[in-house]
Amino acid sequence: MELWQAILLGCQIRKQSYGPGAILGDGSCAIEAANEAIGIPLNQKCFPYAVKAWPFLNNEVQCPDCKRESAMYWIIATCLNDRHHWTRERIALEFVKPIEESLTPKPIEVTLPAVGVEA
C-alpha cells in the first residue's frame, strides 16, 4: 500500500493527535495512522516501523510550510502534523502523494526468451 493511502486509511481508525505524547491519548499522528493501517500496532517508536515499510521516508525533503529541510518522516510528523497542525488528509494528499508518485519507477520493458528454441 502506498503511504498516502495508508495515512488516509488510518484516519478512519482514530482521530488526529499532536506531539510526542500522542501515543498516550486515543489519537494518532500521520505516521502512526499509516502504521496502524498496515497492521503495525501503535508504538512509541513509530518511525523505525514506518521507514521499514516506506524507505523513502528517510529522504531529505523540505517542509512546504516553514521550508525547513529534514528527513521526510520528521517533516510529516513533527513539522506538518505537530507544529503546523495540517490535517492528516492534507498531509497525505498535498505532501506525500506528489512525492510518492514522483518516486514510482517507470515500467521496465522485459523481453522474454522465446519458448522452445533452446539449442
Ligand SMILES: [Zn+2]
Ligand atoms: Zn514545517
